[in-house]
Amino acid sequence: NYRCRSAFKLLEIDEKYNIIQPGDCVIDCGAAPGSWTQVAVEKCNANGRMEKKPKGAVFSMDLLHFHSVPGATIFGGMDFTKEESKQQLIKALNGRKVNCVLSDMAPNATGVRILDQESIVNLCYDVLRFALVMSAPQANLVVKVWDNGDVPRMEKDIQRFYEKVKRVKPRSSRDDSAEQFFVARGFKGLENIMNE
Ligand code: SAM
8 A cells, every 4th residue: 555666675774774753753855656755654653543653753855746655745746955845844844853764865867977976966965954953862864875876975974974774785776786875873963963
């Protein structure tokens, strides 16, 4: 009952790294058609299915419009890289800190390798900056990258802010040869980093 096979990538990552707990507040960037959102809703209990567990919340954004997912708040037709889109998310969060930021965003490929690589790296940094400002201490982050020269630099940057960072290639993503995910756990908290 997942909207697309991408769901299994997130399920695999969560099974191994336990990135979403009941009660968590989750942001899903590049969420259409919504299968990661479906997984996130189940794992954080945004739909209240696990009656005895705390209820979480999921906020999902995509350039495309997509069908609602019960338990999630959907922002369709919005470009995450735009400041006004982030403001919408911040407004919806209403002061609540985020426990997990997900990004399966991929830019529209031009076919020119260097341009495509640059745009996915820019997207990742955009997600990282947002995560740093909006996350609660100990929060987690999952972002998609394409294996390439810039990835080690990004790994170093993410390591400054999160206790554990892994580069992961889920079994279910083997058909897309260049796709990888950074799984970063244990956000150190901006205060702690600035006092380093
Ligand atoms: N995780 C999704 C799921 O499981 O259903 C699939 C995501 S799909 C691989 C990547 C998505 O990223 C596309 O729907 C695309 O529209 C979106 N995207 C790319 N750039 C974006 C941007 N700047 N802002 C919002 N969404 C973006």
